[in-house]
Amino acid sequence: MLVATHMAAAAALYKLSSIDKLSRPARLAAIPAVLILSFASHFALDAIPHRELQMPGNVAIGLLVIAWLCLIAWRDKDVLVLATAFLGALPDLMWVLKISPAYDAIHSSLHFSGVRVPSYILLVELAGMVALMIIVSLRRSRSQ
Numbered sequence: 001m002l003v004a005t006h007m008a009a010a011a012a013l014y015k016l017s018s019i020d021k022l023s024r025p026a027r028l029a030a031i032p033a034v035l036i037l038s039f040a041s042h043f044a045l046d047a048i049p050h051r052e053l054q055m056p057g058n059v060a061i062g063l064l065v066i067a068w069l070c071l072i073a074w075r076d077k078d079v080l081v082l083a084t085a086f087l088g089a090l091p092d093l094m095w096v097l098k099i100s101p102a103y104d105a106i107h108s109s110l111h112f113s114g115v116r117v118p119s120y121i122l123l124v125e126l127a128g129m130v131a132l133m134i135i136v137s138l139r140r141s142r143s144q
């Protein structure tokens, strides 16, 4: 799955949590849960049948989404947009960096490995990623 999809999904998960609308103590208590869910969302998305894109295309789309997320974080003055997006992508970064054979085995076991899916599934994923980006754009964080 595209790293950009993982980042957009985790950022959307954070925005949809609406924790910025909680009181400060409740927000501080909820932030760890949202960060953990952002990381865990990666594995849930990986389990969905999907097509893989080669590294250059994956990185190019990822850089565009990172730039867009930086704009959203700057607009909303909300670094958690970037933190959650980073955590959504972190499992693949850990895999690329080969941090541990045991981790790679866990990641692979949770990853979709069924039959080859049709090419148009990549377009469906891109459409879903754009929808997630729209959600993140429309859900402005409350100013601190």
Ligand SMILES: [Zn+2]
Pocket: 042, 046, 091, 092, 107
């Ligand atoms: Zn992955």
